[in-house]
Amino acid sequence: MSATIKIQGEDFDIAAELAALAKGGADIGAVATFTGHVRADDGLTALVLEHYPAMTAREIARHVAEAQARWPLRGVTILHRVGRLAPGERIVLVAVAASHRGAAFEACQFLMDYLKVHAPFWKQEERGGVARWVEAKPADADAAARWRQ
Amino acid sequence: MSATIKIQGEDFDIAAELAALAKGGADIGAVATFTGHVRADDGLTALVLEHYPAMTAREIARHVAEAQARWPLRGVTILHRVGRLAPGERIVLVAVAASHRGAAFEACQFLMDYLKVHAPFWKQEERGGVARWVEAKPADADAAARWRQ
Amino acid sequence: MNLLYFAWVRQKVGKSEETLELPDGVSTVRALAQHLSMLGPGYAEAFADPGRLRTAVNQEHATFDTTIGPDDEVAFFPPVTGG
């Protein structure tokens, strides 16, 4: 199985990423993807993301390995942006290729749920001149916990 | 909510479709997509899809309306190809935009499950000179039925 | 009425579409299928096992018990396999 993990400031070319993922083999029948976008909630003007570089790629690779152990996957691409993002910009891409759609959908959700509560990224919201750190949501912890049941 | 439904022979530009979908509003935070690909199972050389044009768009629009009633969605794009497709080609795209990822993921799966058992498409597999109609899978009926529970 | 056939039903019947006067005494999809099964060997083969067939009346999924009239569009096909 191919795994591509990238942390970058610049936006990504989703068509190119999916084309690379689909090259993973003739038995790919299903690709599930998720993209997260910056919402313009309550007059948000920018989102600034920082991360722990030495830990991020390791932590995501660990989640990919777990997804691979749980589902028969043909390829995974995870792209996460850092730095300053404007409303409407994409933050994250998770794409999972498999033979059948059940595995692709479930692994894609699993990886998003795990990213949300384990990957070392932190978001700061800016509204005009005011900056505020985003607080972790209990709902995200719940979403990740359901994969342990 | 925007809804785009296209039935076409030619391939689609997934980046352009997702860019159009993301224009649906500043409160889009999550886009879940699914693409189906032709697998080269057991030496398959082509997949030929036919459909019931007068019924297809109506039937899919009905599913989109049901998804919209069940989840707070910001936009749906469904693209389904017909005609002759080679292994590796894309068959279908379902993309769902919402504020939050739970709704986007669930509605995307719901729409795929419904397409599989309700949309009037029929697939014929070709292997060398031999053509065979694909049989409906009980697993697909089960996947659609779980949304009724 | 307008009749449509898809996939192997179309192949067995030998056509994708035809118009037909609603036969006397036919008021359900089931009765129509029985009538069609007597129109020739291709029809006989296509309609031999109604359990393998699905139907739509006026572009909506229907059952063999669905009532039909002279201006309806009725389609016969195997279970769908798209997506």
Next chain:
Amino acid sequence: MNLLYFAWVRQKVGKSEETLELPDGVSTVRALAQHLSMLGPGYAEAFADPGRLRTAVNQEHATFDTTIGPDDEVAFFPPVTGG
């Protein structure tokens, strides 16, 4: 040892990274956090409520009970909010 701070922990401490000799008697993340909280007002504020902090030892999620040694990399940060 190498210490890293992220998000508001970094802002309160006033730096993102520093090196420190493992203090005598400190063998867990909890003891290290207590030690750090006494290094100045920024540290005191950052480490005032350990319940709001998370930690990683050598780039892996850890708890305040995790044992640490002189060559470890220890990070302190609030609950993550990526994705």
